[in-house]
Amino acid sequence: MRRCRDLLRVANLCHLLTRHYIKLSVDTINPHVVRLEYAVRGPIVQRAQELDIELKKGAAKPFEEIIRCNIGDCQAAGQKPISFIRHVLSVATNPQLFRSPEIPEDAKLRAKRFLDSCGGSVGVYSQSTGVQVVREDVARYIERRDNLTSNPMDIFLSSGASEAVKSILQLLSTGRDGSGRAGVMVPIPQYPLYSATNAEYNAYQIGYYLVEADDWSLDVDQLEEVLQQSRDKCVPRALVVINPGNPTGQLLNVSTIQRVLEFAHRHNLVVLADEVYQHNVYASDRRFVSFKRVLHDMGGSLAKEIQLASFMSCSKGYMGECGLRGGYCELVNFDPDVQAQLYKCLSARLCSSLLGQLTLDVVVNPPEPGEPSYEVYQQEKDSVLSDLKLKAALVSESLNAMPGFSCNPVTGAMYAFPQIKLPPKAIETAKSKGMAPDFFYCLSFLEDSGVCIVPGSGFGQVPGTWHFRTTILPSVEQMKTVMQKLERFHTAFLNKYS
Amino acid sequence: MRRCRDLLRVANLCHLLTRHYIKLSVDTINPHVVRLEYAVRGPIVQRAQELDIELKKGAAKPFEEIIRCNIGDCQAAGQKPISFIRHVLSVATNPQLFRSPEIPEDAKLRAKRFLDSCGGSVGVYSQSTGVQVVREDVARYIERRDNLTSNPMDIFLSSGASEAVKSILQLLSTGRDGSGRAGVMVPIPQYPLYSATNAEYNAYQIGYYLVEADDWSLDVDQLEEVLQQSRDKCVPRALVVINPGNPTGQLLNVSTIQRVLEFAHRHNLVVLADEVYQHNVYASDRRFVSFKRVLHDMGGSLAKEIQLASFMSCSKGYMGECGLRGGYCELVNFDPDVQAQLYKCLSARLCSSLLGQLTLDVVVNPPEPGEPSYEVYQQEKDSVLSDLKLKAALVSESLNAMPGFSCNPVTGAMYAFPQIKLPPKAIETAKSKGMAPDFFYCLSFLEDSGVCIVPGSGFGQVPGTWHFRTTILPSVEQMKTVMQKLERFHTAFLNKYS
Numbered sequence: 001m002r003r004c005r006d007l008l009r010v011a012n013l014c015h016l017l018t019r020h021y022i023k024l025s026v027d028t029i030n031p032h033v034v035r036l037e038y039a040v041r042g043p044i045v046q047r048a049q050e051l052d053i054e055l056k057k058g059a060a061k062p063f064e065e066i067i068r069c070n071i072g073d074c075q076a077a078g079q080k081p082i083s084f085i086r087h088v089l090s091v092a093t094n095p096q097l098f099r100s101p102e103i104p105e106d107a108k109l110r111a112k113r114f115l116d117s118c119g120g121s122v123g124v125y126s127q128s129t130g131v132q133v134v135r136e137d138v139a140r141y142i143e144r145r146d147n148l149t150s151n152p153m154d155i156f157l158s159s160g161a162s163e164a165v166k167s168i169l170q171l172l173s174t175g176r177d178g179s180g181r182a183g184v185m186v187p188i189p190q191y192p193l194y195s196a197t198n199a200e201y202n203a204y205q206i207g208y209y210l211v212e213a214d215d216w217s218l219d220v221d222q223l224e225e226v227l228q229q230s231r232d233k234c235v236p237r238a239l240v241v242i243n244p245g246n247p248t249g250q251l252l253n254v255s256t257i258q259r260v261l262e263f264a265h266r267h268n269l270v271v272l273a274d275e276v277y278q279h280n281v282y283a284s285d286r287r288f289v290s291f292k293r294v295l296h297d298m299g300g301s302l303a304k305e306i307q308l309a310s311f312m313s314c315s316k317g318y319m320g321e322c323g324l325r326g327g328y329c330e331l332v333n334f335d336p337d338v339q340a341q342l343y344k345c346l347s348a349r350l351c352s353s354l355l356g357q358l359t360l361d362v363v364v365n366p367p368e369p370g371e372p373s374y375e376v377y378q379q380e381k382d383s384v385l386s387d388l389k390l391k392a393a394l395v396s397e398s399l400n401a402m403p404g405f406s407c408n409p410v411t412g413a414m415y416a417f418p419q420i421k422l423p424p425k426a427i428e429t430a431k432s433k434g435m436a437p438d439f440f441y442c443l444s445f446l447e448d449s450g451v452c453i454v455p456g457s458g459f460g461q462v463p464g465t466w467h468f469r470t471t472i473l474p475s476v477e478q479m480k481t482v483m484q485k486l487e488r489f490h491t492a493f494l495n496k497y498s
Numbered sequence: 499m500r501r502c503r504d505l506l507r508v509a510n511l512c513h514l515l516t517r518h519y520i521k522l523s524v525d526t527i528n529p530h531v532v533r534l535e536y537a538v539r540g541p542i543v544q545r546a547q548e549l550d551i552e553l554k555k556g557a558a559k560p561f562e563e564i565i566r567c568n569i570g571d572c573q574a575a576g577q578k579p580i581s582f583i584r585h586v587l588s589v590a591t592n593p594q595l596f597r598s599p600e601i602p603e604d605a606k607l608r609a610k611r612f613l614d615s616c617g618g619s620v621g622v623y624s625q626s627t628g629v630q631v632v633r634e635d636v637a638r639y640i641e642r643r644d645n646l647t648s649n650p651m652d653i654f655l656s657s658g659a660s661e662a663v664k665s666i667l668q669l670l671s672t673g674r675d676g677s678g679r680a681g682v683m684v685p686i687p688q689y690p691l692y693s694a695t696n697a698e699y700n701a702y703q704i705g706y707y708l709v710e711a712d713d714w715s716l717d718v719d720q721l722e723e724v725l726q727q728s729r730d731k732c733v734p735r736a737l738v739v740i741n742p743g744n745p746t747g748q749l750l751n752v753s754t755i756q757r758v759l760e761f762a763h764r765h766n767l768v769v770l771a772d773e774v775y776q777h778n779v780y781a782s783d784r785r786f787v788s789f790k791r792v793l794h795d796m797g798g799s800l801a802k803e804i805q806l807a808s809f810m811s812c813s814k815g816y817m818g819e820c821g822l823r824g825g826y827c828e829l830v831n832f833d834p835d836v837q838a839q840l841y842k843c844l845s846a847r848l849c850s851s852l853l854g855q856l857t858l859d860v861v862v863n864p865p866e867p868g869e870p871s872y873e874v875y876q877q878e879k880d881s882v883l884s885d886l887k888l889k890a891a892l893v894s895e896s897l898n899a900m901p902g903f904s905c906n907p908v909t910g911a912m913y914a915f916p917q918i919k920l921p922p923k924a925i926e927t928a929k930s931k932g933m934a935p936d937f938f939y940c941l942s943f944l945e946d947s948g949v950c951i952v953p954g955s956g957f958g959q960v961p962g963t964w965h966f967r968t969t970i971l972p973s974v975e976q977m978k979t980v981m982q983k984l985e986r987f988h989t990a991f992l993n994k995y996s
Contacts, residue, residue, distance in 0.1 A: 021803040022766045024735075026835045030671050030680075030699075033839055038846045075621040090592035093853075094584040102594065123573040123819040159657055159823075162847050173528050175673055175700060196846035201528075202673060237522075268520045305519040321621040323852035325657075325823075337524045341531055348536045348694035349660050353851040354821035355591075 036199040037458075038192050044442055045070050048452040055450075063450030067482055069470040070452045072246070072414050074320025074384075077473035082319050082380050084373045085362045088114075089324075092122050092358055106371040114358050122354040128347040130157025130328070131354065134361040138312075138328050141364035145278075146293040154331045156343065157360065159352040160322070161276045161313035164329035166197050168309045171342050172237045172270055173201035183234030185227065185269070187218075189417060189459035189467070191246040204234035209462060212419065215408050216248040220259045227267060238270040239263075244277040244288070244412025247459045247469035249392070251281055251412035257294040261306060270307040276327075277413040279317035279385070282392040286411065292332055308332040314359045316414065318384040326356035326363070388414065391472040391479045398483035402490055414473055417456070420466050426497035438466040444493065449485040534697040535956075536690050542940055543568050546950040553948075561948030565980055567968040568950040570744070570912050572818025572882075575971035580817050580878050582871045583860045586612075587822075590620050590856055604869040612856050620852040626845040628655025628826070629852065632859040636810075636826050639862035643776075644791040652829045654841065655858065657850040658820070659774045659811035662827035664695050666807045669840050670735045670768060671699035681732030683725065683767070685716075687915060687957035687965070689744040702732035707960060710917065713906050714746040718757045725765060736768040737761075742775040742786070742910025745957045745967035747890070749779055749910035755792040759804060768805040774825075775911040777815035777883070780890040784909065790830055806830040812857045814912065816882040824854035824861070886912065889970040889977045896981035900988055912971060915954070918964050924995035936964040942991065947983040 026034060052066045068076065075081060087107035091097040092115060098108055117133035118126055129135065135152035142150040158164035174182045181204045186194045188207045198205045208226050210216040218241070227236055241260060243252045264271050273291035281288050292310055295303050314326035331339055351357075366381075367374040392410035399407040399418045407418035422437050430440035438455035446452055456467030472479060524532060550564045566574065573579060585605035589595040590613060596606055615631035616624055627633065633650035640648040656662035672680045683704045684692045696703045706724050708714040716739070725734055739758060741750045762769045771789035779786050790808055793801050812824035829837060864879075865872040890908035897905040897916045905916035920935050928938035936953035944950055954965030970977060 021763050021799065023803065023805055023831070023833050024670060024768065024836050025833055026839060029669050029836055029839060030673065032673065033669055033843045036843055036846065038842065071623065073623045075619040076617050076623065081619060081621050086592040090588040090595060093591060094588035096600065097588060097595075100598070100600065102598065118821070119574050121573040121579060121821070123579050123817075123821050125569065125571045125574065125820045159851070160848060166847070170698075171527050171531055172522060175528065175530065193846055200668075200843070200846070265519050270522065301519065305521070307521055322623045323616070323619070323621045323849070325849075325851040333521070335521050335523055338522050338527055341524060341527060344536065345531045345534055345698070348534065348691055348698070349664070350658060351821070351823075353657070353823040353854055355853050356851055 032200050032202050036196045038196045042454070042458055044439070044446060044454060045452060047443065048446060051446070051450065061450065062448060063485075065450060067451045067474055067478060069474065069482060070454050072316060072471055072473065073322050074316070074414075074473055075322065077471070078475050078478075079320050079384060079473065080380070081321065082377060084367055084377045084380075085319060085321060085359055087373070088362050089355055089358060093355065104372045106367055106373050110362060110365070111358075114361060118354060122358065124354070126157075126351040126354060126357065128156075128349070128351055129343055130155075130352065131357050131361075134357050134364075137361050137365040138330070142290075142292070142330060146290055146296070148293060148296050150330065154334075154339070156329055156331075156346060157352050157357050158327045158329060159325040159356060160315055161274070161311040161327040161329070162193055163352065164309075164311050164327055165193060165272065165274065166200075167342060167346060168270075168272060168329065169194075169197045169203065169238070170201050171338070171345070173198075173203040174235075175202050177202070179232065179234070181234045182238075183230050183236040185223065185236065185239040187240065187242060187245075189247050189456060189461055189469075190240070191242055191274070192458060194240050195460075203237075204230065206230045206234070206236060207460060210245070210248055210250075212408065212462070212465075215411070216245055216250040216417075217252065217256050218260055220263050223260070223263050236267060236269060238272055240272045240274065241291070242274040243291070244280055245415075246274070246277065246413050247415045247417045247454075248408070249410040249413045249415045249417060250408060251283060251286055251288065253286075254289055254294055257289070257291060258298060261291070261295055261298060261302065265302045265306055270309065273308060273310045275310050276313040276316050278312065280388065280414055281412045282389040283409070283411040288412070292330070295332065305333060307334050309334075314356065314363050317363070318381045318388075319359075319363055320384075321359050324356045324359045325353050326358075326360035327352075328360060387476055388472060390476055392416075394476070394479055395470065395472050395483065398487070402487055403494065404490075410472065414471050415469050416472065417459070417467050417469050420468070422466050423494060423497040426493065429497065438468060441466065441493070442468050445486065445489050448489050448492075451482050451485055530698050530700050534694045536694045540952070540956060542937070542944060542952060543950060545941065546944060549944070549948065559948065560946060561983075563948060565949045565972055565976060567972065567980060568952050570814060570969055570971065571820050572814070572912075572971055573820065575969070576973050576976075577818050577882060577971065578878070579819065580875065582865055582875045583817060583819060583857055585871070586860050587853055587856060591853065602870045604865055604871050608860060608863070609856075612859060616852060620856065622852070624655075624849040624852060624855065626654075626847070626849055627841055628653075628850065629855050629859075632855050632862075635859050635863040636828070640788075640790070640828060644788055644794070646791060646794050648828065652832075652837070653826055654829075654844060655850050655855050656825045656827060657823040657854060658813055659772070659809040659825040659827070660691055661850065662807075662809050662825055663691060663770065663772065664698075665840060665844060666768075666770060666827065667692075667695045667701060667736070668699050669836070669843070671696075671701040672733075673700045675700070677730065677732070679732045680736075681728050681734040683721065683734065683737040685738065685740060685743075687745050687954060687959055687967075688738070689740055689772070690956060692738050693958075701735075702728065704728045704732070704734060705958060708743070708746055708748075710906065710960070710963075713909070714743055714748040714915075715750065715754050716758055718761050721758070721761050734765055734767060736770055738770045738772065739789070740772040741789070742778055743913075744772070744775065744911050745913045745915045745952075746906070747908040747911045747913045747915060748906060749781060749784055749786065751784075752787055752792055755787070755789060756796060759789070759793055759796060759800065763800045763804055768807065771806060771808045773808050774811040774814050776810065778886065778912055779910045780887040781907070781909040786910070790828070793830065803831060805832050807832075812854065812861050815861070816879045816886075817857075817861055818882075819857050822854045822857045823851050824856075824858035825850075826858060885974055886970060888974055890914075892974070892977055893968065893970050893981065896985070900985055901992065902988075908970065912969050913967050914970065915957070915965050915967050918966070920964050921992060921995040924991065927995065936966060939964065939991070940966050943984065943987050946987050946990075949980050949983055
């Protein structure tokens with residue numbers, strides 16, 4: 001830092017003498033931006049894009065298409081949008097369609113209710129926290145889900161869940177270095193939004209390992225240990241938990257959530273519950289239980305005190321409307337003055353997309369039995385979720401059948417995160433190329449088979465172990481193909497490096 | 499800070515003894531968030547909302563409706579959306595409408611081209627920088643506007659222009675305090691996004707006054723002076739210019755832009771050109787000239803060196819699609835490595851709304867002569883712009899006819915920013931209530947007449963002068979009413995406090 005600044009002074013002096021304009025460089029821009037990494041769109045994904053362009057130009061490759069298993073982008077993987085969502089959006093956008101017989105009446109009613117609440121057009125700014133009826137509908141959705149009260153004023157709408165997560169992390173970051181710096185506990189492996197945002201706001205990241213041998217659960221003893229180790233570097237402020245898990249695909253059980261909440265209470269931590277996969281549960285004997293519900297059931301001072309921020313999105317679940325950028329955050333037990341500061345901060349970005357807000361409104365307020373669109377909506381929803389369930393089982397079973405692979409059951413979310421035992425020769429080869437071994441494995445698989453997966457090093461893993469994340473989003477047929485391609489590649493890879 | 503930290507330690511100790519959970523408070527959250535202010539949605543606007551709710555509940559007030567002149571929200575003020583934009587959006591969202599005879603063929607073609615480029619659905623994530631055809635269309639739009647080449651790779655799409663502005667300011671902020679802190683030159687009066695974002699990223703704000711007596715132009719001698727005065731507090735990094743001006747409503751002339759660019763070149767400043775009002779020019783004898791065009795015409799090392807970021811939005815102009823959140827930024831002369839860092843940073847928020855991107859695509863690629871929608875599009879566009887021109891003249895003329903008011907001609911954007919001479923007794927009364935005098939004036943006007951305008955103190959002004967910002971967005975009839983109400987209120991106000 002100091003060296004940088006001295007250089008800058010010298011540079012400024014030179015400039016005065018020579019009148020040469022000095023541009024920003026990677027050494028002089030915001031160092032937090034430089035430090036930020038986001039693996040889901042990293043170099044392997046860029047290489048996949050290049051290969052795609054080469055294929056389209058007619059280049060000969062050992063594969064005919066790129067299959068993208070790198071990102072939770074449902075519709076890019078071929079999933080069809082839910083018709084009812086699109087009906088509502090199209091009529092709200094183009095009100096002449098209120099006269100069209102092709103738009104179902106229940107879609108028109110929802111569009112009208114939204115337009116009446118926001119001021120008559122999807123082209124207006126809403127309140128920074130979102131259109132009032134949507135906040136009310138979200139509250140009712142949470143009430144039905146948890147059988148608990150929810151206050152619309154504690155809910156704000158955001159551009160996907162990502163923006164809401166960033167707002168909360170920004171709120172509790174202090175930016176300072178040294179012992180006053182905010183500490184944020186983040187799982188390893190994690191969804192890289194968290195590490196990226198911590199880098200962006202200069203929060204100190206306290207990584208804790210999810211326990212692979214225990215279905216990617218949390219171990220409170222380990223949480224205590226890493227927290228204590230961080231005390232001289234930061235003031236621990238927050239704990240991030242992703243449930244169902246990304247990239248790990250696990251659904252946490254209630255007793256784990258209870259222990260985690262007790263831990264958070266002992267240490268004054270704000271809990272960030274990333275619950276965007278709450279519709280994506282595949283274990284037949286289990287269901288999603290929210291952090292808020294568990295918190296309430298624990299009772300006592302804990303239930304009244306722990307600050308909890310829960311995130312939800314339109315981008316996942318059965319709807320997969322990533323591009324429409326709808327999301328929400330519910331705040332529980334936040335100080336009203338702090339909440340007011342957060343909402344003030346949101347106002348400078350004006351509001352999230354009104355059509356994203358409307359999408360969310362449909363998701364939390366879907367057609368009811370008896371409404372014209374109910375049956376089709378249910379069919380479409382069930383079809384997506386039952387396919388995902390099939391693929392969750394297919395992928396973990398296929399992976400576990402391959403030598404050197406072990407994969408926990410995919411009980412939730414949209415991902416598998418298998419461990420691979422790599423032969424020492426492969427590890428050496430990777431290192432000689434300056435690559436992490438799992439990166440080398442994934443890149444080789446891409447070049448060989450056209451399948452894009454993301455190495456575990458992008459999400460974090462126990463040192464010396466190697467993983468990758470694959471989504472389960474391509475069609476059932478394509479996922480079968482992916483598994484066949486992987487088996488063929490993996491066999492050849494083992495032969496080559498054993 | 500230190501005191502805060504000590505308190506926190508004591509609090510932590512108490513907690514260990516009592517097991518009492520300590521919540522975040524305004525004293526312990528991110529101090530940059532606490533410092534952030536955003537006047538366009540400040541207390542007067544909140545009061546207007548309360549009054550609106552009271553009115554709707556049947557309360558008796560000296561007015562029958564709230565007229566909102568506080569925010570550049572065109573459609574909230576009654577402006578009709580451009581039909582073609584809505585046709586394109588509705589068919590892209592709901593592809594069954596490709597069969598509908600009610601959607602014009604040119605709208606279908608644009609929707610199809612967009613869907614083909616993004617992967618077939620508005621529900622997918624795009625590249626973080628935006629859908630490729632939109633970036634290409636933006637580049638062609640800039641080429642036509644400036645008669646200069648533009649590279650799609652230098653353009654990124656954003657959630658309104660606000661997000662792009664925040665990204666650039668974040669990129670060049672260092673967050674550090676003391677002499678290594680980034681300095682950002684911002685006009686006074688300014689659009690408060692800039693002060694809010696500088697607070698958020700802890701950039702040092704170097705305010706420079708726009709010269710009211712010279713039609714809100716920039717004075718380079720003053721720029722030099724404030725820059726020199728800031729040198730011990732920061733490393734000046736950037737200069738923000740809003741043209742046409744917000745809140746000031748002026749169009750800058752080319753020679754001013756030239757002098758400003760020379761100044762930026764002398765001092766290694768990145769120029770942020772907020773050009774979101776480029777379609778809003780009302781002076782009959784003048785037209786919008788971009789910073790990029792002026793930069794190019796100046797030639798020499800300057801044209802090849804100055805880093806320029808130009809911002810544009812779908813929210814203003816004649817389209818006023820605020821809620822759809824479309825915007826772009828073009829980067830000129832940025833170091834490719836710096837640009838790569840910026841684009842990496844964008845990737846953590848995934849992408850802006852696809853429907854916002856599509857809206858922008860229509861704005862930069864409107865119907866051409868001969869296409870079915872051309873005539874209606876032109877009529878709708880001309881109608882909005884000619885009304886705005888009428889209101890620009892109406893407002894400045896009406897204001898200048900009132901005693902104690904002076905208002906520069908509104909040559910661009912959507913605002914007037916008149917100066918008011920307030921009687922000493924009014925100033926004293928305001929101070930006795932703990933209010934800034936212009937805040938007191940605006941609040942009194944709201945309570946008396948139901949018109950919501952924003953005091954100059956929210957944008958900044960020369961100390962001892964008082965202003966407010968009013969939009970010119972309500973209908974011509976409503977703007978006449980606003981001016982009549984203001985005249986009546988102002989006369990009574992002067993009588994009361996003289």
